[in-house]
Amino acid sequence: MHEMALMGDILNIIQNDIQKRNLSKVTKIELIVGDISNALPDALEMAFSIYKTQSISFLDKETTLVIHREKALAKCYICSEEYVPDQKLAICPSCKIPSGNLISGETFKVYSYEGCS
Template identity: 50%
Template sequence: MHEMSLMTEIIKIVSHDAQSHGFSKVDKIDVIVGDLSNVLPDALELAFFHFQRQGLGILDENTQLNLVREEAKAKCQTCLFEFVPDYRIALCPKCGLANCLLVSGETFRVESYEGSDEL
């Protein structure tokens, strides 16, 4: 389950950045998870709750994880047809060629976070 190590990285990066801005806690973390990013949102949430209980970084029991889903989209470079692919490598449903580029769906990143310094 690589979501555990991904979540560790996210919490470390966010905690470090928050502390460098003078925040003593993190209220909310927004993470974008693409449908084709190979990250399972459920597993990511489980990992988050696990580390939240441990108090990793500057998380506390009120920190929220907000997962934003990004739908997969591909565009055929031959006929310019746009569609929702099931996999990273897709055949164009219109012309049948494999000349398609993923437009979205591979994203996995921290979009933003909210920190505060109230105790």
């Protein structure tokens, strides 16, 4: 489950940031996870609940994780059709060749977090 590592990276980023802002607790973390990013939301939730049990100083039982999904969308550079790709190859349904440029869906990032001192 590589979401454990991904969630660990997210928590490291947040930890660095709260230190700069003199915060000691994080109450809410919001992520954006694209439909064809390499992260599965359910697994991220599970990883987060495991991290919450590992006495990380800025997390407690009340800290919530909110995951916003980003839909996958590709646009064909030949016929300009926009469509939902089912994989990163993004084959255009009209041209039948992988002529699509991904517009969205690969995002994996922290959207925001809320903390207190």
